[in-house]
Amino acid sequence: MKKRPSIYSRPDKPLFTATHRRERFASVGAAQMAEPVVVDKTTECHVTPGDVAARMVGYLGPVGDYLTCEPSAGTGQLVRALLASGHSRNELTMIERHRTLALALEKLGTCINRCFLEYAEEAKGKIEFPRIIMNPPFRDVRKHIAAALSLLGRGGHGEPATLVALVPITFEHPEAETLETLPNDTFATAKVNTKIIRIRR
Template identity: 65%
Template sequence: MKSDLYKMPKRPQRLHVRKRDRFAGPNIEPVEVVTVDKFTECHVTPGDVAARMVDYLGSQGDYLTLEPSAGTGQLSRALLASGYSQSELVQVERHHKLAGQLHRFGTVVNACFLEWSAERAGKVEFPRILMNPPFREVRKHMAAAESLMGRGGHDCPPVLVALVPVTFSHDRAEELETLGPDTFQTAKVYTKIIRITGA
């Protein structure tokens, strides 16, 4: 993906993330201040968008659920608020400080998702994957996530829902929504929500 597709701030910025009513849940505190810099490449998913992404995953159940590149845990928060189990949520985040804030939502793996997924492919299956991958390497991250999709003992096929740049294409992706360039406070980019259903 071309690096000039979106603009990153030249200096770290402080971004206030407000807790939305929909995400109120037991023992889950909002992230008050998030530092966004070139090392995180973290674009916080707005609460209403995160809620819709969870809805697109489909029916709830005892599904092992993955959030790659979990960032501030905004998608994890939406999953828990919608009834997903904290004990079945796996979050992967390479940035140490961001990973340190995620333990209240579920299991945290402090690692590069691309490396972690390569080690886990064929060893674990996730029936549900929800992600907002880094835009610069979106194709690599999407392929890595797909390698971990599987029924995991369930009858229904696995589902992956992702927020990606509009330029991303996939022959099996269902395009659900197109979002405007002001979705993120730290980047100007047109994005869309897609869903991939496995076999």
């Protein structure tokens, strides 16, 4: 049997080529690298693309003094979109159960390092959020939406309390309106059909 050539060898070509006039690059500084986002697969964290996050924030309604909750804050994409649109970090509450992600989120505002389902059970009847924005774990999406709705309330405001969520396309709720159906390549790490919904009360 004829031996296949190694894919790593280049027998007829030089391994090195000369470069000239290296001084022209001397003035170029070190490239500024963005801090990598490392997500443990056990978090079920699908990072919301920036453009999708911005549209979700727009669906919440006008900026105001609304207490706003992000129940599964992950890497903070939705919170960054909230802050970029003018929402005050003083009105934001982030919940994130993964300790490393929660620590990183502290620079954006108040982050509670808890399972959201446990937090909601304890907070029910004690606090109302007029605005909730979320990209919940898809496996337990119904539980997370139900927990979020248990905290959704006007909190003294005249406008309807509003929840905006990114959910699997199969998710249904009698109060939900579908605002967008997203392509299945929305997430870099998963092929899944999703949509953006809104619930107002």
